[in-house]
Amino acid sequence: QVQLVETGGGLVQAGGSLRLSCAASGRIFNINSMGWHRQAPGKQRESVAIISTGGWTSYADSVKGRFTISRDNAQNTVYLQMDSLKPEDTADYYCNVRAGPVEYWGQGTQVTVSS
Numbered sequence: 001q002v003q004l005v006e007t008g009g010g011l012v013q014a015g016g017s018l019r020l021s022c023a024a025s026g027r028i029f030n031i032n033s034m035g036w037h038r039q040a041p042g043k044q045r046e047s048v049a050i051i052s053t054g055g056w057t058s059y060a061d062s063v064k065g066r067f068t069i070s071r072d073n074a075q076n077t078v079y080l081q082m083d084s085l086k087p088e089d090t091a092d093y094y095c096n097v098r099a100g101p102v103e104y105w106g107q108g109t110q111v112t113v114s115s
Helices: none
Strands: 003-007 009-011 018-025 030-039 048-051 057-058 067-072 076-081 092-100 102-105 107-112
Touching: 003 092, 018 030, 018 092, 018 107, 030 067, 030 076, 048 067, 048 076, 057 067, 076 092
Parallel strands: 009 107
Antiparallel strands: 003 018, 018 076, 030 048, 030 092, 048 057, 067 076, 092 102, 092 107
């Protein structure tokens, strides 16, 4: 059984930083990409950042220059360094792993940015 365990969410003031981690465990093969999505209250879930096995990255325009995604392929772990946080970054953040035709999701971690 595949599990994605996210850690690192919390409450931070605007301008502050947080680092999210997501560790994938279980029988998971041929990971193509790992990434982070977020969902704010009353809004649709949106992609924040994605990183491929080869290190290619993609970011939402709203977080470019402030967020950095990285991964440890040996540990099947993906990180999201979030700097210069804004109140509009407040959301539940979900880890996502794509392995071939299969997609896995974490349970979510809450990030709250106060003004």
